[in-house]
Amino acid sequence: MAYRYSIYHVPKLESKLYKLGASVLGRCIVTGDELAPPPMELPPNFPEMPFPPWAGIYGFHATMVAPFRTQDSEEELVQTLKDVSQRHCAIVLESLALKIMDGGFPALTALHQPPEALSALESDLVKTFNRHRLPPTAKEWTHRGPMNFKEQSNFLNWGYPHIFEDFKFHLTVWDSFEKVTFDNVFLTEELEKHPWFLGLSKIFTKKLLLNFPIDSLSLCAQEAVGEPFRVVQEVSLAKSLSHVPLSHVD
Numbered sequence: 230m231a232y233r234y235s236i237y238h239v240p241k242l243e244s245k246l247y248k249l250g251a252s253v254l255g256r257c258i259v260t261g262d263e264l265a266p267p268p269m270e271l272p273p274n275f276p277e278m279p280f281p282p283w284a285g286i287y288g289f290h291a292t293m294v295a296p297f298r299t300q301d302s303e304e305e306l307v308q309t310l311k312d313v314s315q316r317h318c319a320i321v322l323e324s325l326a327l328k329i330m331d332g333g334f335p336a337l338t339a340l341h342q343p344p345e346a347l348s349a350l351e352s353d354l355v356k357t358f359n360r361h362r363l364p365p366t367a368k369e370w371t372h373r374g375p376m377n378f379k380e381q382s383n384f385l386n387w388g389y390p391h392i393f394e395d396f397k398f399h400l401t402v403w404d405s406f407e408k409v410t411f412d413n414v415f416l417t418e419e420l421e422k423h424p425w426f427l428g429l430s431k432i433f434t435k436k437l438l439l440n441f442p443i444d445s446l447s448l449c450a451q452e453a454v455g456e457p458f459r460v461v462q463e464v465s466l467a468k469s470l471s472h473v474p475l476s477h478v479d
Contacts, residue, residue: 230299230300230302230303231303231450231451231452232298232451232452232453232454232456233296233297233298233450233451234296234297234299234303234306234361234448234449234450234451234461235292235294235295235296235297235448235449235451235458236292236293236294236310236354236358236446236447236448236449237258237288237290237291237292237293237446237447237449237458237460238290238291238293238443238445238446238447239258239259239288239289239290239445239447239449239460239463240289240400240441241442242257242259242260245437246433246437246438246441247289249267249432249433249437250289250337250400250402250433251264251288251289252264252265252266252267253266253267253289253402253403253429253432254281254282254284254285254288254289254402254403255280255281255282255285256281256285256286256288256457257288258287258288258289258290258449258457258458258459258460259288259459259460261457261459263281266278266280266281267432269425269428269429269431269432270427270428270431271424271425271428272424275424278403278425278428279404282403282404283404284334284401284402284403284404285457286451286455286456286457286458287401287457287458288449288457288458288459288460289400289401289402290400290401290447290449290458291398291399291400291443292399293350293351293354293355293446294354294355294358294388294389295388295389296451296458297358297361297362297363297388298362298363298366299361299362299363300363301361303448303450303461305361306358306361306448307448307461307462307464309357309358309361310446310448310462310464311464312357313353313354313357313358313446314445314446314464314465314466314467315467316353316467317346317349317350317353317466317467318346318466318467318468319442319443319444319466319467319468320343320344320346320347320350320442320443320444320466321440321441321442321443322339322340322341322343322344322347322398322440322441322443323339323340323341323439323440324339324340324341324435324438324439324440324441325337325338325339325340325400325438325441326338326339326340326438327402327426327429327430327433327438328399328421329406329420329421329426330397330399330401332405332407333405333406333407333420334401334403334404334405334406335401335402335403335406335420335426335429336399336400336401336402337399337400337402337433337438338397338398338399338400339398340438343398347398347443348393348394348396350443350466351392351393351396351398352392352393352396354446355387355388355389355392355393356387359386359387359388362388364385365384365385365388370384373390376390379395383395402429402433403425403429406420406423406425406426407420443466444465444466445463445464445465445466446463446464446466447460447461447462447463447464448460448461448462448464449461
């Protein structure tokens with residue numbers, strides 16, 4: 230049994246978007262391979278982004294159920310994931326966009342209002358997997374930092390502060406810019422003007438972000454504290470997509 234498990238959507242290994250996202254984070258969550266970063270356009274003499282980022286231990290993914298500890302077997306978790314997956318069809322997001330999320334980290338998130346089917350999928354996953362989840366420890370409370378009452382309640386009862394109506398589908402591509410020491414001070418609203426963000430935006434081109442398919446879910450495991458997550462098993466949603474846009478495949 231691993232230290233923690235999570236439910237992620239991991240883009241297809243062969244897709245251009247996955248290859249870029251994984252290389253930016255320095256690691257493939259599927260194979261475990263370490264990856265070299267892609268070239269990034271920066272102003273002359275501007276410092277390179279630190280590599281690999283801490284976020285790389287989680288891999289390139291979108292969180293559907295946040296990491297949790299459990300006493301249940303891996304087989305039970307896989308079966309629960311299969312049960313939920315059979316209740317939901319594949320989803321396509323019209324377009325993703327690179328944004329600075331709350332907390333100051335860059336991520337790919339839905340450009341337009343996501344379909345209700347995505348909220349229904351997240352809600353079902355969180356509620357169904359809650360029976361497998363052990364309560365948060367004192368250390369996990371401390372790690373979360375300041376939370377308002379609603380966030381505290383969600384964390385205690387469901388294992389994550391930002392769920393249900395506060396859920397925002399996103400694929401993290403770097404650590405929080407707010408936690409990096411800059412030569413100059415950048416306010417949150419100015420972070421999208423930072424050369425590192427602009428460099429990332431040239432890597433994740435608009436063509437790659439069109440018609441993003443969510444047609445599978447993955448059970449992922451973290452063997453020990455600080456160890457990287459890995460995909461244990463991928464499960465397709467009940468109705469697979471009939472096609473994948475050419476922009477996503479080599």
